[in-house]
Amino acid sequence: MKSQWREALDKLTELEKDALREVGYIGAGHAATALSKLIDQRIDASVPIAASVSLTQLPETVGGREELVVGVYLPLTGDLEGSVLLVFPKRSALALADLLMKRKVGTATTLDEIDTSALKEVGNILSGRCLTALSKFLGMRLIEHVPDLACDMVGAVVDSIIIKFGQRAEQALVIVVELTTKEKVKIMAYFFLLFGLEEAETILKAIRAKAGE
Amino acid sequence: MAEEIEVNIGELKVAKAPDKLVALGIGSCVAVTFYDPGLKVGALAHIMLPDSTKGNPIGSPIKYADLAVDELIKEMAKMGSKKKGIEAKIVGGADMFPHIKHAPLEVGRINVEAVKEKLKKDGIRTVGEAVGGNAGRSVEFSTATGSLTIRTKL
Numbered sequence: 001m002k003s004q005w006r007e008a009l010d011k012l013t014e015l016e017k018d019a020l021r022e023v024g025y026i027g028a029g030h031a032a033t034a035l036s037k038l039i040d041q042r043i044d045a046s047v048p049i050a051a052s053v054s055l056t057q058l059p060e061t062v063g064g065r066e067e068l069v070v071g072v073y074l075p076l077t078g079d080l081e082g083s084v085l086l087v088f089p090k091r092s093a094l095a096l097a098d099l100l101m102k103r104k105v106g107t108a109t110t111l112d113e114i115d116t117s118a119l120k121e122v123g124n125i126l127s128g129r130c131l132t133a134l135s136k137f138l139g140m141r142l143i144e145h146v147p148d149l150a151c152d153m154v155g156a157v158v159d160s161i162i163i164k165f166g167q168r169a170e171q172a173l174v175i176v177v178e179l180t181t182k183e184k185v186k187i188m189a190y191f192f193l194l195f196g197l198e199e200a201e202t203i204l205k206a207i208r209a210k211a212g213e
Numbered sequence: 214m215a216e217e218i219e220v221n222i223g224e225l226k227v228a229k230a231p232d233k234l235v236a237l238g239i240g241s242c243v244a245v246t247f248y249d250p251g252l253k254v255g256a257l258a259h260i261m262l263p264d265s266t267k268g269n270p271i272g273s274p275i276k277y278a279d280l281a282v283d284e285l286i287k288e289m290a291k292m293g294s295k296k297k298g299i300e301a302k303i304v305g306g307a308d309m310f311p312h313i314k315h316a317p318l319e320v321g322r323i324n325v326e327a328v329k330e331k332l333k334k335d336g337i338r339t340v341g342e343a344v345g346g347n348a349g350r351s352v353e354f355s356t357a358t359g360s361l362t363i364r365t366k367l
Contacts, residue, residue: 056221056222056223059238064237065237065238065351066237066238066351066366068366071309073310073313075313075315075316077315145313145314145315146313146314146315148310148311148312148313149310150309150310150347152238152240152309152348152349152366153237153238153240153349153351153366154238155237155238155239155240155349156238156239156240156241156307156309156348156349156350157240157309157349158240159222159238159239159240159241159242159261159309160240160241160307160308160309160310160318160320160321161318162261163241163242163261163262163318163320163324164318164320
């Protein structure tokens with residue numbers, strides 16, 4: 001069976017793709033501002049990737065199924081039901097933990113309980129900022145639920161989330177945000193937005209409407 | 214020289230000794246292996262969902278426990294293997310986010326139960342399992358010996 005989501009995304013015009021990227025930029029900008037307040041230094045944000053990927057290919061986006069990552073999962077309800085999965089590759093997660101705990105970057109080699117709790121909180125804040133941008137863009141109310149965090153192979157972290165949508169969808173939106181501190185420490189954050197087909201169609205409509213403005 | 218064949222989500226592959234079948238980074242998914250020790254042939258299915266009859270199934274049939282087990286039996290038969298000679302093993306079904314309060318995922322447990330039930334119904338003997346918990350697993354299945362090697366990263 002064909003994936004309508006993919007077809008719909010393939011049909012996006014350049015203008016519409018720009019509109020989607022714009023959501024990414026706005027979200028990334030807000031996330032960077034929030035993070036820079038938390039760690040008390042300037043952060044630049046860029047969005048190297050804003051695209052749709054097939055659910056089974058999600059782990060490859062991050063570097064292969066066995067790549068070690070920290071994943072923060074937030075269930076989403078409100079006008080749309082969906083999930084946000086924020087994935088930090090191991091190196092980015094360690095650097096981010098160092099920044100949050102005011103240590104020299106490169107200190108952490110493993111994450112302790114305080115680190116993971118800080119990362120969960122930061123994941124919550126960053127996703128929250130991104131979602132606020134998305135919900136304004138869509139003109140919809142989105143409610144975030146209490147997140148949970150997993151440190152493991154990305155394949156394993158991702159599969160329980162995609163299973164939730166596997167019966168109803170084949171594609172996810174991915175927005176990759178690159179955050180750079182003034183000391184050139186780079187943190188990669190992968191936002192995976194997962195919705196069912198109907199929800200995805202609603203989002204596409206909003207993107208089209210935006211592109212038409 | 215033994216070849217390593219990777220099996221992704223929603224895929225099923227068969228192999229003969231001395232080749233190995235591998236499934237990487239399994240969380241709530243389930244890898245089901247079938248082995249015929251007499252013929253030294255095996256198959257691995259990387260399953261994602263418990264039941265194809267609920268909702269409106271899309272994508273590969275191997276995603277679903279029920280259809281994947283049917284397919285495993287068929288593929289083994291093609292290799293000359295009879296049902297009663299098959300030894301099945303089950304790996305995966307972890308709960309990666311156990312603290313989620315809103316709509317708990319629980320799919321891992323449900324997947325494992327669905328696989329076990331289906332195997333029992335079809336009269337396939339299950340000889341081993343490494344299921345549940347909160348850690349991801351990678352599995353390597355040697356068709357030379359029938360043994361599974363499981364790695365975790367915690």
